[in-house]
Amino acid sequence: MLSKDERTFGMLCHLIALCGFVIPLGSIIGPLVVWLLKRDASPYIDGHGRESLNFQISIAIYGIASAILIFVGIGILLSIAVGIFWLVMTIIASLKANDGVEYRYPLTIRFL
DSSP states (O other), X not given: OOOHHHHHHHHHHHHGGXXXXXXXXXXXXXXXXXXXXXXXXXXXXXXXXXXXXXXXXXXXXXXXHHHHGGGTTSHHHHHHHHHHHHXXXXXXXXXXXXXXXXXXXXXXXXXX
């Protein structure tokens, strides 16, 4: 049985990525900090931290690729789609983590 703290920090691993709205690269730095501080506390937090970090790095790569494609013309729509996908998937993962469910993001490159 997962403790409330484990579920809360699992959720925080995902929600802290929303710092990217305010802090440049905050969507990567936030989950990285939480994961590095709490990964030894619980395998649950470690799993969610790695999953969130992998997703945020993947989204950064997709965002860079869509920014390059702006010169071709399709990049604007692709950038909007990547942004909406990022926001929706981050919220879904946060809710799943708070419910105690191991969540895997779709379209994620597994770096860690």
